[in-house]
Amino acid sequence: MNRISSKAPRALGLVRMGRLDETAVHVVAANLQTVLDIPVDILDAMDLPSDSLLNRRQQHDAGLILKHLSQQAFLDRYLKLVALTDADISIPILTYVFGEAEVGGRVALVSGFRLRQREGGMLVPLDTYYERLAKVALHEVAHTLSLYHCEDSSCLMHFCPKPADLDLVQILFCRRCRFMIRQSIREIRKDAALLESVRVRPF
Amino acid sequence: MSRIRILVVDDELIVRESLIGWLKKSGYEVSGAEGGCRALEILEERDFDLVFLDIKMPDLGGMEVLQHIRRHFPQTMVVMITAYGSVENAVEAMKSGANDYLMKPFEPEQLTLLVEKLLQQKKIIDENIVLRHQAASRTRYEDLIGVSDCMQQLFCIIGEVAAVDSPVLLSGETGTGKELVAKAIHAKSSRCRGPFIPINCGSFTDTLLESELFGHETGSFTGAVKARKGRLEMAQCGTLFLDEVGEIPLKMQVDLLRVLQEKKFNRVGGTTEISVDFRLISATHKNLQEEIEKGAFRRDFYFRLNVIEIEVPPLRDRREDIAILAQHFLERFRRETNKPLVGIQKQAMDVLEACDWPGNVRELENALERAVVLAKGRSLTKEDFAFLIRSPGQTTLQSLKEMEKRHIQHILNLCRGNISKAAGILEINRTTLHNKIKSYSLQVNE
Numbered sequence: 001m002n003r004i005s006s007k008a009p010r011a012l013g014l015v016r017m018g019r020l021d022e023t024a025v026h027v028v029a030a031n032l033q034t035v036l037d038i039p040v041d042i043l044d045a046m047d048l049p050s051d052s053l054l055n056r057r058q059q060h061d062a063g064l065i066l067k068h069l070s071q072q073a074f075l076d077r078y079l080k081l082v083a084l085t086d087a088d089i090s091i092p093i094l095t096y097v098f099g100e101a102e103v104g105g106r107v108a109l110v111s112g113f114r115l116r117q118r119e120g121g122m123l124v125p126l127d128t129y130y131e132r133l134a135k136v137a138l139h140e141v142a143h144t145l146s147l148y149h150c151e152d153s154s155c156l157m158h159f160c161p162k163p164a165d166l167d168l169v170q171i172l173f174c175r176r177c178r179f180m181i182r183q184s185i186r187e188i189r190k191d192a193a194l195l196e197s198v199r200v201r202p203f
Numbered sequence: 204m205s206r207i208r209i210l211v212v213d214d215e216l217i218v219r220e221s222l223i224g225w226l227k228k229s230g231y232e233v234s235g236a237e238g239g240c241r242a243l244e245i246l247e248e249r250d251f252d253l254v255f256l257d258i259k260m261p262d263l264g265g266m267e268v269l270q271h272i273r274r275h276f277p278q279t280m281v282v283m284i285t286a287y288g289s290v291e292n293a294v295e296a297m298k299s300g301a302n303d304y305l306m307k308p309f310e311p312e313q314l315t316l317l318v319e320k321l322l323q324q325k326k327i328i329d330e331n332i333v334l335r336h337q338a339a340s341r342t343r344y345e346d347l348i349g350v351s352d353c354m355q356q357l358f359c360i361i362g363e364v365a366a367v368d369s370p371v372l373l374s375g376e377t378g379t380g381k382e383l384v385a386k387a388i389h390a391k392s393s394r395c396r397g398p399f400i401p402i403n404c405g406s407f408t409d410t411l412l413e414s415e416l417f418g419h420e421t422g423s424f425t426g427a428v429k430a431r432k433g434r435l436e437m438a439q440c441g442t443l444f445l446d447e448v449g450e451i452p453l454k455m456q457v458d459l460l461r462v463l464q465e466k467k468f469n470r471v472g473g474t475t476e477i478s479v480d481f482r483l484i485s486a487t488h489k490n491l492q493e494e495i496e497k498g499a500f501r502r503d504f505y506f507r508l509n510v511i512e513i514e515v516p517p518l519r520d521r522r523e524d525i526a527i528l529a530q531h532f533l534e535r536f537r538r539e540t541n542k543p544l545v546g547i548q549k550q551a552m553d554v555l556e557a558c559d560w561p562g563n564v565r566e567l568e569n570a571l572e573r574a575v576v577l578a579k580g581r582s583l584t585k586e587d588f589a590f591l592i593r594s595p596g597q598t599t600l601q602s603l604k605e606m607e608k609r610h611i612q613h614i615l616n617l618c619r620g621n622i623s624k625a626a627g628i629l630e631i632n633r634t635t636l637h638n639k640i641k642s643y644s645l646q647v648n649e
């Protein structure tokens with residue numbers, strides 16, 4: 001893992017927003033790097049945008065945070081940018097989400113706020129929490145790589161509406177989703193290389 | 204397999220966009236509409252499996268859009284979206300035919316389960332439609348279509364008649380499908396591998412008919428530069444269908460009688476006898492008994508033709524077949540014209556079922572062709588068949604009251620006194636119609 005990003009967009013950028021513990025960020029970075037086979041750069045922490053707080057719901061609007069992230073100048077240096085937060089996030093139609101990303105988009109957001117919970121209010125052990133966080137991060141990054149939800153209940157792309165559902169999926173993509181991820185990364189890298197060659201070619 | 208199509212109708216951009224984004228993550232093809240009017244336009248352009256519909260919208264409310272969907276696209280599933288705390292609206296929407304409702308904001312699990320449940324229901328409905336189509340195919344016999352008792356009886360008779368080789372005389376009004384019956388008999392008979400040769404005896408002059416039937420040798424008459432086979436020869440080992448047999452001139456009836464008895468004939472201008480083996484089916488819309496009385500038809504020829512007589516019923520005697528025939532023609536013309544028509548509205552079907560169809564199935568076929576060609580919407584409406592309910596005497600100068608009186612009487616006659624149907628076509632309620640009948644002293648004949 002590098003703290004300094006390379007010039008060409010070959011790595012994923014991982015940024016902490018809010019007060020999430022550093023171990024969580026490192027666990028997520030390691031898992032993203034291992035499962036996706038892409039280098040991950042951990043970036044300096046950022047604040048949540050002030051306008052994302054929905055006062056009535058006491059939650060942050062995930063859509064507004066994604067918009068804020070997509071306006072960052074350093075975004076161009078990364079294949080995708082993933083933000084981790086401890087804040088409770090939602091989208092206007094849903095009461096909560098664990099993560100948010102646009103299919104084929106550049107940025108993804110993951111919240112650990114509800115992932116520590118067990119049904120009945122008890123907390124799950126930290127290792128379970130970190131694993132859940134990594135699973136949601138991988139799921140959201142895969143959305144940015146144009147993957148949809150998967151019907152295979154053990155695949156990371158299977159939709160998990162409850163925290164406990166995340167414990168039932170493996171920290172692996174099914175064969176079909178794995179193939180699509182590889183294809184998608186190859187396409188992105190090809191486009192990036194093409195862009196780079198255009199940039200350096202003298203007129 | 205085609206992707207599932209979902210339409211999200213909500214005037215709030217963030218709600219619409221977030222729902223669209225969320226549904227896209229599951230791989231659905233999702234479109235959005237910012238209001239009721241835009242939703243109606245999009246629905247006219249393409250089919251959707253599921254529609255999320257906000258109840259409160261400024262231009263056209265969700266309830267109105269729901270009613271439109273239920274009327275025109277009954278297979279589309281609809282989920283009403285309502286703000287937290289307005290359960291009354293949701294209940295009203297459910298009563299009006301919505302499949303379910305959601306209160307904003309909803310739990311992620313609730314939304315997933317609901318979408319999965321409704322798409323499962325939709326799949327069952329679609330399968331049901333396919334099965335119904337398959338069941339409808341049982342109402343077909345070769346190219347004949349009918350669910351009515353008289354058509355079912357006709358199908359049985361055709362099966363029995365096809366098994367023997369006797370001549371058949373088909374009687375019935377013009378446009379009832381006599382040629383289709385003849386084709387069905389041929390197709391079910393042991394001669395089905397042979398040709399089916401039709402000839403309309405009414406469409407030729409005497410000389411031409413003779414040449415068409417018997418063929419001719421070179422130089423047998425002016426213009427006969429080449430020898431030619433007639434229909435009798437062409438029908439070898441198959442079926443000869445003589446349509447409008449009542450139009451055959453008396454002299455030729457004798458010639459044909461000889462062919463039927465001896466199975467031999469000579470071409471026009473020929474000297475060699477040709478043997479033939481065919482099955483004869485003839486058809487007429489005339490009453491041949493009356494023609495015999497008038498001396499226009501030979502009795503011996505009639506008995507030779509009429510070994511088995513089958514009467515093909517007029518469409519007005521099998522009104523229960525009108526809907527299925529109309530659907531059949533709609534499907535055919537829809538394919539031919541490449542128009543995205545999905546069905547016939549109930550009021551339009553009422554009009555079709557109310558008509559007497561003097562031109563029978565052919566007239567119904569023509570009416571459907573005209574309506575399909577000129578249709579503007581995605582389903583055929585009563586207005587598309589306005590030409591069928593035009594009142595007599597529309598060109599004469601008459602007052603509005605006289606016009607109304609005549610029109611109501613005309614519709615009552617069309618509906619044979621069925622008040623509900625007539626009220627439906629006139630788009631007034633039954634009480635108003637009763638009042639008008641009373642005030643104009645109209646006749647309600649059954």
